Amino acid sequence: xxxxxxxxxxxxxxxxxxxxxxxxxxxxxxxxxxxxxxxxxxxxxxxxxxxxxxxxxxxxxxxxxxxxxxxxxxxxxxxxxxxxxxxxxxxxxxxxxxxxxxxxxxxxxxxxxxxxxxxxxxxxxxxxxxxxxxxxxxxxxxxxxxxxxxxxxxxxxxxxxxxxxxxxxxxxxxxxxxxxxxxxxxxxxxxxxxxxxxxxxxxxxxxxxxxxxxxxxxxxxxxxxxxxxxxxxxxxxxxxxxxxxxxxxxxxxxxxxxxxxxxxxxxxxxxxxxxxxxxxxxxxxx
Amino acid sequence: xxxxxxxxxxxxxxxxxxxxxxxxxxxxxxxxxxxxxxxxxxxxxxxxxxxxxxxxxxxxxxxxxxxxxxxxxxxxxxxxxxxxxxxxxxxxxxxxxxxxxxxxxxxxxxxxxxxxxxxxxxxxxxxxxxxxxxxxxxxxxxxxxxxxxxxxxxxxxxxxxxxxxxxxxxxxxxxxxxxxxxxxxxxxxxxxxxxxxxxxxxxxxxxxxxxxxxxxxxxxxxxxxxxxxxxxxxxxxxxxxxxxxxxxxxxxxxxxxxxxxxxxxxxxxxxxxxxxxxxxxxxxxxxxxxxxxxxxxxxxxxxxxxxxxxxxxxxxxxxxxxxxxxxxxxxxxxxxxxxxxxxxxxxxxxxxxxxxxxxxxxxxxxxxxxxxxxxxxxxxxxxxxxxxxxxxxxxxxxxxxxxxxxxxxxxxxxxxxxxxxxxxxxxxxxxxxxxxxxxxxxxxxxxxxxxxxxxxxxxxxxxxxxxxxxxxxxxxxx
Numbered sequence: 001x002x003x004x005x006x007x008x009x010x011x012x013x014x015x016x017x018x019x020x021x022x023x024x025x026x027x028x029x030x031x032x033x034x035x036x037x038x039x040x041x042x043x044x045x046x047x048x049x050x051x052x053x054x055x056x057x058x059x060x061x062x063x064x065x066x067x068x069x070x071x072x073x074x075x076x077x078x079x080x081x082x083x084x085x086x087x088x089x090x091x092x093x094x095x096x097x098x099x100x101x102x103x104x105x106x107x108x109x110x111x112x113x114x115x116x117x118x119x120x121x122x123x124x125x126x127x128x129x130x131x132x133x134x135x136x137x138x139x140x141x142x143x144x145x146x147x148x149x150x151x152x153x154x155x156x157x158x159x160x161x162x163x164x165x166x167x168x169x170x171x172x173x174x175x176x177x178x179x180x181x182x183x184x185x186x187x188x189x190x191x192x193x194x195x196x197x198x199x200x201x202x203x204x205x206x207x208x209x210x211x212x213x214x215x216x217x218x219x220x221x222x223x224x225x226x227x228x229x230x231x232x233x234x235x236x237x238x239x240x241x242x243x244x245x246x247x248x249x250x251x252x253x254x255x256x257x258x259x260x261x262x263x264x265x266x267x268x269x270x271x272x273x274x275x276x277x278x279x280x281x282x283x284x285x286x
Numbered sequence: 287x288x289x290x291x292x293x294x295x296x297x298x299x300x301x302x303x304x305x306x307x308x309x310x311x312x313x314x315x316x317x318x319x320x321x322x323x324x325x326x327x328x329x330x331x332x333x334x335x336x337x338x339x340x341x342x343x344x345x346x347x348x349x350x351x352x353x354x355x356x357x358x359x360x361x362x363x364x365x366x367x368x369x370x371x372x373x374x375x376x377x378x379x380x381x382x383x384x385x386x387x388x389x390x391x392x393x394x395x396x397x398x399x400x401x402x403x404x405x406x407x408x409x410x411x412x413x414x415x416x417x418x419x420x421x422x423x424x425x426x427x428x429x430x431x432x433x434x435x436x437x438x439x440x441x442x443x444x445x446x447x448x449x450x451x452x453x454x455x456x457x458x459x460x461x462x463x464x465x466x467x468x469x470x471x472x473x474x475x476x477x478x479x480x481x482x483x484x485x486x487x488x489x490x491x492x493x494x495x496x497x498x499x500x501x502x503x504x505x506x507x508x509x510x511x512x513x514x515x516x517x518x519x520x521x522x523x524x525x526x527x528x529x530x531x532x533x534x535x536x537x538x539x540x541x542x543x544x545x546x547x548x549x550x551x552x553x554x555x556x557x558x559x560x561x562x563x564x565x566x567x568x569x570x571x572x573x574x575x576x577x578x579x580x581x582x583x584x585x586x587x588x589x590x591x592x593x594x595x596x597x598x599x600x601x602x603x604x605x606x607x608x609x610x611x612x613x614x615x616x617x618x619x620x621x622x623x624x625x626x627x628x629x630x631x632x633x634x635x636x637x638x639x640x641x642x643x644x645x646x647x648x649x650x651x652x653x654x655x656x657x658x659x660x661x662x663x664x665x666x667x668x669x670x671x672x673x674x675x676x677x678x679x680x681x682x683x684x685x686x687x688x689x690x691x692x693x694x695x696x697x698x699x700x701x702x703x704x705x706x707x708x709x710x711x712x713x714x715x716x717x718x719x720x721x722x723x724x725x726x727x728x729x730x731x732x733x734x735x736x737x738x739x740x741x742x743x744x745x746x747x748x749x750x751x752x753x754x755x756x757x758x759x760x761x762x763x764x
Contacts, residue, residue: 128429133754135736136413143740143756228745241536248531250700251524251543251746267431269764276744277751280719282729 011187013042013211014194016055017204023047028212030188033098041187044212046220049179052208053224056150056177059205064147064175068123075119075173078200082112085196089161089189096160096186110263111162117265118169125174125271133279140282145275147175148253149228152221154214154235156260160186163262164193167233170270172206179208179221181234187211215239222246229253229274233260293606296613298400302387308339309476311347311500312483314354315493321346326502328476331397331619332610332654340476343501345508348468351497352514355439355466358494363436363464367423374419374462376489381412384485388478392450393610395477397619397655398573400611410735411454414753417737418458421758425463428755430764436464437540437763438516443506443530444479445522446472446621447576447677453479455752456519457496458737463761465517468497470509474622476500507533515539519760521578524675524701524746542750542760544578544742546675547703550696551581551732552718554689555590557708561730563597566681569706569732571605571617571659575679576625578747579704581732583665583672584683585692591685595663602659603646617679620655629657629678636662636671641682667698675701689714693721702744706732725751 012019026043042048063071082089086108094104130144151171156163160183171178182190194209210217214234222230222243230252232240240257247254255273308325310317320341327336341347362370381388388411389403396403426432440460444452449471460467471479479498486496499505503526510518510530520530521544534541551569553562569581586594610618620626637643641662650656657678665672665682672682686692696705704726707718719727725743728734735741740756742748750760 131740131755133736133739135734135739137734137736139731139734139736141736141739143754148744237536244535245532248528248535251528251531251545251748253749254535276725277740277742277756278719278725278727278744279740280727280729281731281734281739282715283731 009039011039011041011191011211013044013048014191014198014207014209015048015052016058016208017198019194019198022212023051030186032095038095039188041191041211044210044217046216048210049217049220050224052179052210053150053221053226055205055208056179057226059177059203060149062203063172063177063206066175068126071173071175072119072122074201075122075169076116078196078202079112079115079119081196081200082115085192086112088192092189092192093161096189097158107162111165114162114266115165115169118173121271122173125268125275128268129272129275129277138284140284141279143277143279145174146278148274148276149176150226151176151178151274152218152224152227152230153178153180154218154230154232155180155182155190156233156262157183157185157214159262161189161193163260164190166262166266167231167270168207170266171231171274174271174275176229176274177206179227180210181214181217181221182209182211183234184212184214218243219246222252223249225250227252229255231255231273232257293614295609297609297611298390298393298613300390300394300611303391303394305338305477309341309480309500311341311343311351312480312496312498313347313351314497315487317483320344326473328395328474330394330654331621332651334653337394338477340480340500343470343499343505347499348505348508348512351468351499352439352441352512354494355468355497356514358492359438359466362466362492362495365464367425370462370464371419371422373489373491374415374422374458377485377491378412378415378419380485380488381408381415385409385412388450388481390611391481392478393618395475396446396449397610397621399615399618400613401615402573407448407451410737411450414454414458414737418462421459422462425758425762428758430759430762434762434764437761438465439514440465440467440517440519440761441509441512441515442467442469442519443509443522444469444471446475447573447578449475450478450482452521453482455521459752459757460761461495463758465761466495468499468509468515470499470501470506473500473502510534517541517761520544527748540760542752543748544750544752545746545748546701547578547580547743547747548583548673548675548699548701549579549581549704549706549724550583550585551706552585552692552696552708553587553590553594554709554711554714555587556710557590558710558730559590559594559597562594562708563601565706565708565730565732566598567601567605570681571679572733574617574620574657576621576677577733579726579733581706582676582681584681585686585695586683588685588687595683599644599646599661602661605646605648605659607648607656607658608651617659620657620678623655625677626655626657629676629680632671632674632676633660633680636665636669636680636682639669641665641669641671667695673699689718693718697723700746703747704728
């Protein structure tokens, strides 16, 4: 009689800084690599996806208008919070991906380090991607990158945590807001990441996390007229083609899926994929 | 408002242009007949005179051109960058040598004033080749990795508003990066691209590096869909841009799009009004308003509306509309009957929807396609003329009271190509520039272009940048 019955966690979505259940009331069974039941994750609906876009749009002005220094501080704060939950994420990643504790811990460590790496980019990317342009005339002419807006992110299916942070951090560090569809089979590390984001000074709505059927959620996001870009990393080749076609309706910026080694140091590709270049001209003279 | 002076005609000589009766396609370094045998006529929009016949390229022709470009790609991309640079420098120099000829040709075929083709288009065309020539042997320093590689064969489709300039924007960076190209010029303005083929010949450019396939939209669609191309670059309407994005979806082809715009030109009460008037006129009447970044929505602060509009109307009354070859002409011919019909329809809709229409007294020539410079006041954001791209000399005037309202109205469009700000207050200008969702912001100036300056849009104005270091990215495997 001394065995204590553990308290199970009810996983929820993360939308607009709040933790709603799916408006549909649906859940689906999440199992570990050996098919043991882990939890009932919310099976987000198309309506949840649209709600998440509304939340992301609402957050865009404030987040993109924050100073780069401030965004970097907030991302770094997230890494601090992640570090404190290292053991929890290690257990969840081990379950989700069928890894040994040691391998899962390595994934979590890499993910935290990746988040820190991206945090440092917030106040550097403008200098790398911007330029002063020597035009043939008496003009001050400066090009600087700006966030494109609301980015829909289909997180990688296999790498439930390292892959996940590797696609979220570059999208938001530059000022975009994101609607993220977690790995369909292994969504629990993503839903727990939401708890970290909520306690890291990150404004509500900057990252919105949905769990459910990737194909079902991706379709309305790809077609949504208020989504500016879509990262198709978590879509299979056939689905990616369909989504890219739908994305053409409002000329979303599209990041196509490609084979990724999440352990390798990322380049700037994912940062630059969701940036616009704004060029300002002004006459010079006295 | 009557004109104080009459100007004697000052037409530029046409003798400098030697037009052939008919042109084939430029494939693998040679002019060749099209497989379909179908010839089309290209006319002078100012006179409706037939200038020459050109070939309607078929899917088979596109296939031949792509194969020629593919074959040429191996050697061209393997050339040391410094050698590719020298070809581009040669092309730039020959363009300068032949710039008068090309300017007259462009004005004949397009209808734009010779003053603009001579003083704006051609110098910029040469400057683009010079600028990108210098990049060809410095690509490793461009910030896209130490050894960026070209993509392969680029399929490029360009519009009729700046036929030779758009060619330069597309061809110069593509070749500098080591790609080969198949370019389809617009169906109403194919001639300057065919003359460019001759410049490639004079420059000794290897066969197949540049291929020109003329024809209509079906030729362009065949090029975009061809499985043998690695990159699509398109400048034109948002509607066609979306169709191209759908065609390219699910393939490995890279895509850049320069599409439409509905730029706001925002005038604050502290703006230098005389300069603002010049900027507004230049913003909407340059090239008959056939400019994707044209300042077609004037947002004027309510307190200076009357003063500004009076000055603007006075200035518009001095614009001379007529023979594009005349050196005194400010506004030339509308490029085609179809475009004239579209402008007319939209302007009529503006009146029908309750906006007030005004044009200066001006006599339009009897033949050709013409549209008087036109101003609409009392325009609201719901009016079609405030939402749709007119692509003609039609300006819609809206008002605002606060900077916040100006931002709100300026951004209230699916487009995001360009915007103008007129204010003497630097802090306000920089605040506005940061709030406007557009790729190019002209402050106290408008419609300035330079090969060193990236150009391109936000939102439905397309993606990718042309010009500057940023413009290299579209043609490199990064």
